[in-house]
Amino acid sequence: MNIGDIFNLVFLGPIINLLVLIYQGLQFLHFPGALGFSIMFLTILIRVLVWPFTANQIKATKKMSDLKPHLDALKIKHKDDKQALAAAQMALYKEHGVNPAGGCLPAIIQIPIFIGLYQSIINILPGTGGHIDKINSLLYFPQLKLPATIDPGFLGINLGIKPSQFSEHGILLLLIPILTGALTFIQSKMALPKPVKPYPGDSSKEKKEKEGVEEGMGQVQSQMVYMMPLMIGYFAFSFPVGLAIYWNCYTILGIIQQYKVSGWGGMEDMVARVRR
Numbered sequence: 001m002n003i004g005d006i007f008n009l010v011f012l013g014p015i016i017n018l019l020v021l022i023y024q025g026l027q028f029l030h031f032p033g034a035l036g037f038s039i040m041f042l043t044i045l046i047r048v049l050v051w052p053f054t055a056n057q058i059k060a061t062k063k064m065s066d067l068k069p070h071l072d073a074l075k076i077k078h079k080d081d082k083q084a085l086a087a088a089q090m091a092l093y094k095e096h097g098v099n100p101a102g103g104c105l106p107a108i109i110q111i112p113i114f115i116g117l118y119q120s121i122i123n124i125l126p127g128t129g130g131h132i133d134k135i136n137s138l139l140y141f142p143q144l145k146l147p148a149t150i151d152p153g154f155l156g157i158n159l160g161i162k163p164s165q166f167s168e169h170g171i172l173l174l175l176i177p178i179l180t181g182a183l184t185f186i187q188s189k190m191a192l193p194k195p196v197k198p199y200p201g202d203s204s205k206e207k208k209e210k211e212g213v214e215e216g217m218g219q220v221q222s223q224m225v226y227m228m229p230l231m232i233g234y235f236a237f238s239f240p241v242g243l244a245i246y247w248n249c250y251t252i253l254g255i256i257q258q259y260k261v262s263g264w265g266g267m268e269d270m271v272a273r274v275r276r
Helices: 003-028 034-049 051-066 068-077 082-096 104-124 132-137 163-169 171-191 204-225 227-238 241-262 265-275
Strands: none
Touching: 003 034, 003 104, 034 051, 034 104, 034 241, 051 068, 051 104, 051 241, 068 082, 104 132, 104 241, 163 171, 163 227, 171 204, 171 227, 171 241, 171 265, 204 227, 227 241
């Protein structure tokens, strides 16, 4: 058994069966837009299942960002002694109960699940190069088998078309990648730590350290907070609408979780300006 077979058995197969089960159930109930709602319901289900992992990842990232000023101070103090720096950093992590790799494991666990979810959706959407035969071959029960073609309609939109085809299907399709980019921006911005502000009582050394933190955060913002939404927005422009429904639903739930675990984070200043 190769890696592909193991992936299909452990991840892709169960996710496809869940998607088709939800779809067939909605079809049986004559639910309008069954395919679109199936994608939404499955995305919500997957997000709930990985909620503990993502919560741990957010908490670990927040703890690391809270320690950033202390870590910067240690780098200055032990700039000529790497061994002493490593020992001081480990002592700091132990004191605050932080595992530097704590945010990595949850992310690694989620990756194959997300790939399986993506593959399931890309195979069931019409016009994406997917294969219904592949889906049917992975179903556990013959009663779940899909017909050669399924209804791609969802709230008046064909889930198989792409926003890049707006000249044929209407300029309103461009709202989809714009929304996708905006939601991605909000989540990326929230994931950043709150700005580290100097206080009147800070020494010149402390002010310098905090300025260094702000400078580092500025570099992260330019690369992640602005480039990621543009990239994801372009993908939403180039790929079928059905995938944007999955991504937007997943991102909205991510924003809710980010807020519940660590608040507005890097969005705090923007939110405060809006509330004025």
